[in-house]
Amino acid sequence: VGTISVLRLGHRPFRDQRVTTHVALAARAFGADGMFLAAEDAGVVRSIEDVVRRWGGSFFIKDQIRWRRCVQDWKSAGGTVVHLTMYGMPLHQAIDDIRGREKILVVVGAEKVPGELYGLADFNISVTSQPHSEISSLALFLDRIFDGEEFSLEFPGADVVIEPDRAGKKRRDP
Ligand SMILES: C[S@@+](CC[C@H](N)C(=O)[O-])C[C@H]1O[C@@H](n2cnc3c(N)ncnc32)[C@H](O)[C@@H]1O
Numbered sequence: 001v002g003t004i005s006v007l008r009l010g011h012r013p014f015r016d017q018r019v020t021t022h023v024a025l026a027a028r029a030f031g032a033d034g035m036f037l038a039a040e041d042a043g044v045v046r047s048i049e050d051v052v053r054r055w056g057g058s059f060f061i062k063d064q065i066r067w068r069r070c071v072q073d074w075k076s077a078g079g080t081v082v083h084l085t086m087y088g089m090p091l092h093q094a095i096d097d098i099r100g101r102e103k104i105l106v107v108v109g110a111e112k113v114p115g116e117l118y119g120l121a122d123f124n125i126s127v128t129s130q131p132h133s134e135i136s137s138l139a140l141f142l143d144r145i146f147d148g149e150e151f152s153l154e155f156p157g158a159d160v161v162i163e164p165d166r167a168g169k170k171r172r173d174p
Pocket of ligand 1: 084107108109110111112113127128129130131132134135137
């Protein structure tokens with residue numbers, strides 16, 4: 001699997017701050033390279049950059065992104081656009097086809113997604129045809145695309161590293 005970035009649409013400042021932050025945290029933890037945010041929110045950007053500083057890796061976050069331009073530029077550069085939506089084709093049927101792609105932009109929405117996106121995306125993919133959330137759909141998508149390898153990811157440059165422990169909270173020096 002090559003580059004995987006996330007595009008977060010429909011973020012409403014204040015109201016969606018927590019969910020959008022969690023979209024970015026899930027994206028980072030499960031192996032995406034970074035996230036484009038189609039809205040302005042310096043607070044979300046700051047909190048994710050702070051996580052990257054403390055927990056390592058090179059995840060990027062960029063706000064004030066124009067979503068249509070982002071999708072079009074991605075496609076012009078030879079990338080593949082995957083829109084996660086409960087109306088799309090089942091993930092398990094499409095995953096082998098998507099896994100072969102070098103550069104993937106995963107698009108997740110919030111309350112309402114522009115209808116135009118369905119036509120612009122190379123794949124409209126559902127993670128079950130039941131409504132749930134951008135965080136759960138993204139997490140499952142990344143797990144399927146990396147086939148579980150995200151569990152072995154390393155995050156170079158961390159100040160904080162956890163030592164897994166049965167009974168408590170342990171940290172070790174990086
Ligand atoms: C809370 S949902 C709202 C969806 C909105 N009602 C619509 O029709 O586009 C927010 C986002 O979660 C993701 N999502 C929710 N359920 C999904 C599913 N079953 N499969 C894939 N993505 C899903 C989609 O990216 C969606 O834009």
